[in-house]
Amino acid sequence: MMTLVEAMGAIVGEKGVFADAKSIGVFSKDAYYYSPVLKSLLGDKQADLVVAPQTVEELQQVVRYAVQNNIPVTLRGAGTGNYGQCVPLHGGLVVSTHRMNRILDFDDTTGVIRVEAGTRLGQIERHGRERGWELRCYPSTWATAAVGGFVGGGFGGVGSIRNGVLWDGFLKNITVMEMTAEAKLHQLEGHDIFGFIHAYGTSGIMVEFEINLAPAVPWEEAVLSFPSYESALRFSHALALDTDEPKRLISLHEWPIPSFFKPLVDAGGVEEGRAVVLLELSQGRTAAIAERAVSYSGKLTYTAPAGAYHKGKFCLTDFTWNHTTLWAMKADPDWTYLQSAFRPEPDAALAQIAELRAFHGDKVAFHQEYIARGGHLQLAALDLIYYQTKDEIYASIAKREEMGIQVADPHTYFLDADPRWGGEPVLQARAKYDPLGLLNPGKISDGAAEKVR
Ligand SMILES: Cc1cc2nc3c(=O)[nH]c(=O)nc-3n(C[C@H](O)[C@H](O)[C@H](O)COP(=O)(O)OP(=O)(O)OC[C@H]3O[C@@H](n4cnc5c(N)ncnc54)[C@H](O)[C@@H]3O)c2cc1C
Incomplete structure (x- = not known):
């Protein structure tokens, strides 16, 4: 009887099998180490x-073999997920x-x-922009992240202030392979897609996507600095509300x-003691927006023209979303983070911030991103928090929940906790596409169905 390595080699060829300990180690991990809690829980989990x-045909044969031999399968894009989403809990x-x-097709009229x-978001953004289109939204890991991984484990990011998040028209349809001995393909659209967005690869294998791009805009980058977080937030809120801009x-x-943003510090975009707002604005609008910021005591500290968009040594998105946490951890590994939804109205948000400031003292630093969904x-x-123990982190989460702030806990690998x-x-x-429960087992808790009911 063939070994697993031989069987897989016969399907995908030598170049498609990674059997050495180092590769298995690397491909069994994602960016879960941003959480000290997950770091201690997942460090020893490995694929076989x-x-x-x-x-697709090779993938079908792999699936058939895995189903016949009852082998767990964990899908992986680029492995940049933060919650151990593609860490195999049960080998396989x-x-x-x-x-x-x-890239299989592109319709430049629609x-x-x-x-x-496995197509990288960066590939799609570049392909689209060369033809007058751009991604509706993308994570700050866009250069390396795969579209399957973004849909399976992500949320939103750059562009979400304009076009919402993954659930808001990002996808036209997806082709899903069932995890059965038949490995049948299904093209899904409309409501059926929601069973796959942010599902950690537990509900079927996504093999192909039709993605709706948005008309491209020539974007220029700007950094505005403010004497306080309050003035930065009030300015940002007014800008976010201005749908004409x-x-x-x-x-x-x-x-x-x-x-913490070293390249931006070196470029002179950061001033001691001041908050910053990082912006992508349409070409030619920076001066007017900087003028508007003056009444909030804001001033322009950095710009990059539309012609340099995504081409320079760094782009501002390198400091946003969860890249912010990455820079903080580079500065001091004891920073970690929480993800939650604050009230968007400035007075309400500032009251929440003040209460959390009283709770955390200087062990919190606020970082927020604006999103617009359906208007x-x-x-x-x-938020960055300076805590490493599970108890401290969970006390911070409990405090937010007590205040009515919804937390998407980045310190658990259970999908249904999100x-x-x-x-x-x-x-x-x-139930339909993975009836044997072989896909990424362990990521949905036993009580999930009960909770949903
Ligand atoms: C520094 C940093 C910044 C980040 N910023 C953002 C951000 O701005 N916005 C955001 O949403 N996320 C962000 N993330 C999380 C992550 O980078 C993104 O969600 C990214 O899109 C994941 O893509 P990936 O290819 O790395 O996915 P992976 O980590 O490889 O996979 C993610 C999940 O999708 C599943 N999956 C992968 N491929 C398939 C498939 N073909 N079929 C079914 N399931 C599949 C995997 O099993 C896994 O559960 C950030 C992470 C880091 C480390």
Whole structure:
């Protein structure tokens, strides 16, 4: 009888099998180490083998083999997820999609692009922009993250102030492979898609996507600095509400966070003791926006023209969303973070911030990102907290929940602990497309179905 390595080699060829300890170690991890809690829980979890098919047919054969032999399968894009989403809890196969990375079709009249699951978001953004289109939203890990991983484990990011998040028209349809001996393919659209967004690869294998792009805008970057977080927030809120002013990013950072952004510090974009707002504005609008900031005591400290967009040594998105946490951890590894939703109205948000400031003292630094969904503003907070023990982190979460702040806990690997997961649609899709529960087992807690009911 063939070994697992031989069986996989016979399907995908030598180049698609990673059997050495180092590769297995690397492909069994993601960016869960941003959480000291997950770091201690997931450090020893490993796949038995990593396999990287190049075609849908190869993937089907891998699936058939895994089903016949009852082997767990964990899908992996680029492995940049933060919650151990693609860490295999029960060994088995990690199936990496990095060799399934082709752009299959593009309609430049509608901006719909058809891609394989392992296609990087950076590839799609570049392909689109060269033809007058751009991604509706993308994570700050866009250069490396795969579209399958973004849909399976992400949320939103740059562009979310303009076009919402993954649930808001990002996808036209997806092609899903069922985890059965038949490995049948299904093209899903409309409501059926919700069983796969942010489902951690537990409900089926996404093999292809049709993605709705948005008309491209020439974006220029600007940094405004403010004497206080309050003035930065009041300015940002007014800008976020101004629907006549196109913007792709409004990202707010309390001091000392800007001091962590080394390349921006070196470029003179950061001033001691001041909060910053990082912006992507439409070409030619920076001077007018900087003028508006004056009444909030804001001033322009850095700009990059539209011609340099995504081309320079760094771009401002490198400091936003969860990249902010990355820079903080580089400055001091004892920083970690929380994800929650603050009230978007400035007075309410500032009251929440004041209460949390009283609770944490100087062990918190506020970082918030604006999102607009269906005409409603949301204030996504990725607060940095200076705590490393589970008790301290959970006390910080409990404090927010007591205040009515919804927390998407980044210190657990359970999908159903995340308020952004789909609930019933995910469970229904899982029952239909993974009836044996072989996909990423252990990521949905035993009580999930009960909770959903
Ligand atoms: C520094 C940093 C910044 C980040 N910023 C953001 C941000 O701005 N916004 C945001 O939303 N996220 C952010 N993230 C999280 C993550 O980078 C993104 O969500 C990213 O899009 C994940 O893509 P990936 O290819 O790395 O996914 P992976 O980590 O490889 O996978 C994520 C999940 O999707 C599943 N999956 C992968 N491929 C498939 C498939 N073909 N079919 C079914 N399931 C699949 C995996 O099993 C896993 O559960 C950040 C992370 C880091 C480390």
